[in-house]
Amino acid sequence: MIILMKKGSGQKEIDAIVSVLRERGLGANLSTGAQATVIGVLGDKTKLGGINLELMDGVEKCVPIMHSYKLASREMTPEGRTVDVGGVVIGGKKLVMMAGPCAVESEEQVMQAALGVKAAGAQFLRGGAYKPRTSPYAFQGLENEGYRILRRVGDETGLKVVSEIVSHDEIEIACRYCDMLQIGARNMQNFRLLREVGRSGKPVLLKRGIASTIEEWLDAAEYIMSEGNYNVVLCERGIRTFETATRNTLDIAAVPVVRERSCLPILIDPSHAAGKASYVAPLALAGVAAGADGLIVEVHPDPKVAMSDAAQQLTIPAWAELTQRVRAVAESVGRKL
Numbered sequence: 509m510i511i512l513m514k515k516g517s518g519q520k521e522i523d524a525i526v527s528v529l530r531e532r533g534l535g536a537n538l539s540t541g542a543q544a545t546v547i548g549v550l551g552d553k554t555k556l557g558g559i560n561l562e563l564m565d566g567v568e569k570c571v572p573i574m575h576s577y578k579l580a581s582r583e584m585t586p587e588g589r590t591v592d593v594g595g596v597v598i599g600g601k602k603l604v605m606m607a608g609p610c611a612v613e614s615e616e617q618v619m620q621a622a623l624g625v626k627a628a629g630a631q632f633l634r635g636g637a638y639k640p641r642t643s644p645y646a647f648q649g650l651e652n653e654g655y656r657i658l659r660r661v662g663d664e665t666g667l668k669v670v671s672e673i674v675s676h677d678e679i680e681i682a683c684r685y686c687d688m689l690q691i692g693a694r695n696m697q698n699f700r701l702l703r704e705v706g707r708s709g710k711p712v713l714l715k716r717g718i719a720s721t722i723e724e725w726l727d728a729a730e731y732i733m734s735e736g737n738y739n740v741v742l743c744e745r746g747i748r749t750f751e752t753a754t755r756n757t758l759d760i761a762a763v764p765v766v767r768e769r770s771c772l773p774i775l776i777d778p779s780h781a782a783g784k785a786s787y788v789a790p791l792a793l794a795g796v797a798a799g800a801d802g803l804i805v806e807v808h809p810d811p812k813v814a815m816s817d818a819a820q821q822l823t824i825p826a827w828a829e830l831t832q833r834v835r836a837v838a839e840s841v842g843r844k845l
Contacts, residue, residue, distance in 0.1 A: 521564070638654070638673065744775070788830070
């Protein structure tokens with residue numbers, strides 16, 4: 509349930525409502541926007557007993573939230589949330605660009621990629637230290653050394669670092685070396701892991717599960733937020749359908765649906781949707797046109813020799829060309845790069 513305050517209601521009225529909620533063991537999430545102040549009620553509202561909150565001073569009305577997710581809902585934060593990662597804001601007017609190799613293979617490779625993607629406008633360096641692969645015989649990543657390489661390169665180039673964690677055992681070291689933790693598609697419903705990253709307080713990039721509905725995806729975000737970590741960014745990376753021409757099917761419609769139903773920023777990962785480098789740019793541009801808050805793209809200095817996802821990684825010149833095209837689309841929809 510949310511409590512919509514009347515225009516002109518003051519801090520005294522807000523404090524009185526929050527006090528009533530907390531006295532009865534309920535949480536209160538305060539959202540102050542340009543148009544209205546909203547108090548989100550967290551917990552079992554039957555604890556209110558016979559109290560009618562609509563009769564309290566300053567209250568316009570109470571509105572139930574019908575979704576299973578509350579904190580992640582648009583009703584809870586009507587103006588939407590932004591996530592600040594070391595001074596880079598995700599969810600504002602400016603698009604955020606994340607780029608780098610699928611997997612960390614060597615420090616030289618990551619440095620080449622980082623310098624290339626930054627020169628064309630990236631703010632984040634992405635790269636996999638741990639690589640959950642379909643085959644147990646495929647390259648699994650450099651693991652903790654991969655995190656260290658990303659941090660050294662990030663520090664030298666001034667890029668923020670985002671990398672995937674695949675187990676709660678990695679959270680402590682990942683928090684030490686990464687600016688943002690990524691939860692991959694395979695772990696979207698690993699609820700213990702979601703709770704643990706929620707407790708870490710680190711910004712989280714939550715990828716949509718390979719066969720998950722939007723409702724399930726937002727419920728997963730709720731697990732993180734329920735632990736007090738509201739720094740969650742969603743990432744649409746394609747879902748599994750009957751189509752085999754692409755690696756996955758990019759659900760472009762998810763962008764406006766999420767923006768309508770949720771307060772969280774959303775990025776597009778065109779690389780994992782495409783599975784082929786030549787499809788990446790059209791999908792990326794479509795995502796920006798649909799309202800995405802940014803992109804996360806795989807870029808390799810020499811994709812032909814990449815140890816994973818070689819077919820879908822862009823070259824550095826292709827990335828530079830893509831950013832120019834993104835800039836034009838962004839301006840056409842009132843955003844900037």
